[in-house]
Amino acid sequence: MNARLKLIGIETAAQSPIAGAAVAIVGIRKRFGTRQVLRGLTLEITAGSFVAVVGRSGCGKSTLLRLISGLEVADAGLIEVQASGKPAPQTRVMFQDARLLPWKSVFNNVALGLKPSARERARMMLAEVGLADRATDWPAQLSGGQRQRVALARALAQQPDLLLLDEPLGALDALTRIEMHALIERLWHTHGFTALLVTHDVTEAIALADRVIVIEDGTIALDIAVHLPRPRKRDVTFSALEQSILTQILNPNSQALA
Amino acid sequence: MRLPANTASAAMAVLLPWCVPVLILATWQFASNQGWLSTRILPEPLAVLRAAWTLAASGELWKHTQVSALRALSGLVVGGGLGLLAGLLTGLFRPLEILLDSTLQMVRNIPPLALIPLVILWFGIEEGAKLFLVASGVFFPIYINTYHGIRSVDAGLIEMACSYGLRGWPLYRDVILPGALPSILVGLRYALGLMWVILIVAETISAQSGIGYMTMNAREFLQTDVMLVGILLYALLGKLADLAAKGLERRWLRWHPSYQAP
Ligand SMILES: Nc1ncnc2c1ncn2[C@@H]1O[C@H](COP(=O)(O)OP(=O)(O)O)[C@@H](O)[C@H]1O
Numbered sequence: 001m002n003a004r005l006k007l008i009g010i011e012t013a014a015q016s017p018i019a020g021a022a023v024a025i026v027g028i029r030k031r032f033g034t035r036q037v038l039r040g041l042t043l044e045i046t047a048g049s050f051v052a053v054v055g056r057s058g059c060g061k062s063t064l065l066r067l068i069s070g071l072e073v074a075d076a077g078l079i080e081v082q083a084s085g086k087p088a089p090q091t092r093v094m095f096q097d098a099r100l101l102p103w104k105s106v107f108n109n110v111a112l113g114l115k116p117s118a119r120e121r122a123r124m125m126l127a128e129v130g131l132a133d134r135a136t137d138w139p140a141q142l143s144g145g146q147r148q149r150v151a152l153a154r155a156l157a158q159q160p161d162l163l164l165l166d167e168p169l170g171a172l173d174a175l176t177r178i179e180m181h182a183l184i185e186r187l188w189h190t191h192g193f194t195a196l197l198v199t200h201d202v203t204e205a206i207a208l209a210d211r212v213i214v215i216e217d218g219t220i221a222l223d224i225a226v227h228l229p230r231p232r233k234r235d236v237t238f239s240a241l242e243q244s245i246l247t248q249i250l251n252p253n254s255q256a257l258a
Numbered sequence: 259m260r261l262p263a264n265t266a267s268a269a270m271a272v273l274l275p276w277c278v279p280v281l282i283l284a285t286w287q288f289a290s291n292q293g294w295l296s297t298r299i300l301p302e303p304l305a306v307l308r309a310a311w312t313l314a315a316s317g318e319l320w321k322h323t324q325v326s327a328l329r330a331l332s333g334l335v336v337g338g339g340l341g342l343l344a345g346l347l348t349g350l351f352r353p354l355e356i357l358l359d360s361t362l363q364m365v366r367n368i369p370p371l372a373l374i375p376l377v378i379l380w381f382g383i384e385e386g387a388k389l390f391l392v393a394s395g396v397f398f399p400i401y402i403n404t405y406h407g408i409r410s411v412d413a414g415l416i417e418m419a420c421s422y423g424l425r426g427w428p429l430y431r432d433v434i435l436p437g438a439l440p441s442i443l444v445g446l447r448y449a450l451g452l453m454w455v456i457l458i459v460a461e462t463i464s465a466q467s468g469i470g471y472m473t474m475n476a477r478e479f480l481q482t483d484v485m486l487v488g489i490l491l492y493a494l495l496g497k498l499a500d501l502a503a504k505g506l507e508r509r510w511l512r513w514h515p516s517y518q519a520p
């Protein structure tokens with residue numbers, strides 16, 4: 001965290017209105033009908049960090065994100081999002097489908113929900129994701145990767161302290177994903193928000209996150225810090241880490257037995 | 259040389275669709291000239307043109323067209339407006355949906371034209387009868403498509419908009435209404451078609467003016483050419499209404515992939 005602050009430089013950190021929120025989740029439970037999805041999950045996330053959540057499909061990753069964002073209400077437990085010096089930290093979600101409004105131009109999508117005085121920020125964010133020249137296009141005219149970049153610009157134009165990403169790259173091809181990894185990493189560096197990324201791709205999790213969390217049976221089964229230098233190379237340490245996380249996901253009981 | 263070939267094929271694409279209509283007209287004119295077609299059955303095309311010219315010159319054509327168009331439009335405004343309102347209310351407010359929708363779905367099964375005897379009893383054969391028939395005819399397509407349009411707006415988009423802080427009127431203006439618009443316009447186009455059908459029937463049964471009156475009046479005097487002018491006039495007005503609806507779609511659904519220039 002400190003290392004990263006130095007990396008950003010004092011200027012950016014000082015002028016950035018984004019605080020980077022800390023998240024505290026204590027014993028949350030959630031069920032749908034008879035299905036108990038989360039069983040007393042507890043998780044603390046440091047302000048400004050990048051955390052990835054992996055796990056089998058249907059293990060409750062999206063549910064966790066929706067609970068944190070307030071789109072869903074937990075049956076029990078506590079969720080707190082706090083940013084220093086901000087009474088009400090901003091949380092924004094980026095969904096797997098970009099969820100752009102098809103009847104608004106790219107620019108107006110990014111400016112969605114912004115005050116008229118803040119619309120200039122939408123233009124800046126659009127430039128940051130490299131789509132300034134597509135501002136007047138309709139979303140239907142963009143490729144899948146470009147749509148996700150617009151969705152990312154829209155989320156960041158809101159200056160979130162916490163950005164929740166629910167498999168935002170799940171539908172993209174391999175090359176576009178790698179491009180998007182670099183973009184997300186760069187934006188996280190410059191803006192300093194806390195990022196919580198849900199993904200089914202362990203490689204993606206290790207490439208981006210400071211910390212990888214595996215959810216299983218409604219709780220956290222594995223919580224690994226990733227200490228590789230950025231930008232990350234797919235070297236031996238990387239592969240070893242990837243292997244151990246995959247083993248945990250594929251053989252849920254291996255740790256209990258060991 | 260590519261260019262001339264392309265121009266030629268472009269010209270072909272424009273001309274080809276007109277071949278059959280022109281051929282039919284030519285055959286028709288020829289058959290009339292040969293005396294194979296009695297004017298009591300079908301007048302020659304040139305006679306229809308002449309009749310149209312005479313009616314236009316006397317101002318009669320314009321007067322009847324105006325009356326018919328006014329009837330159609332006022333029926334559309336009243337019935338379509340109420341349909342839109344009812345669709346918005348039931349689509350947006352759950353209690354109103356529960357209260358109204360099943361009733362409206364039941365009433366929908368009554369064909370508007372089946373009401374004619376009752377309508378004559380209620381309104382006589384005056385303007386009120388025609389207004390009521392047209393309005394009740396266009397009400398349902400607009401109501402149903404508005405209601406469905408609102409109900410089928412992508413829930414993911416609404417959720418996204420809510421999580422971006424859109425509440426109340428901005429949510430309706432930016433997400434729900436634009437999302438329902440394609441469906442509402444489908445309803446409008448359907449309603450426009452129905453509007454002319456109902457008006458034609460209503461004017462044919464009883465009227466003192468309008469295209470239907472002109473046509474029925476001509477029948478008494480066996481003026482088949484005037485009758486044909488009336489029929490073609492209905493077709494023309496129907497086409498104009500359809501073009502207007504298409505224009506609205508092109509304007510309001512610019513964002514839709516199917517309306518984007520290649
Ligand atoms: N709104 C809902 N209603 C009923 N069941 C749900 C709902 N949302 C999620 N679930 C169920 O909860 C489980 C976890 O879903 P989710 O969090 O989306 O999993 P994933 O880890 O794949 O994102 C799944 O079995 C899913 O069917």
Ligand SMILES: [Mg+2]
Pocket residue numbers: 061062063167
């Ligand atoms: Mg999911």
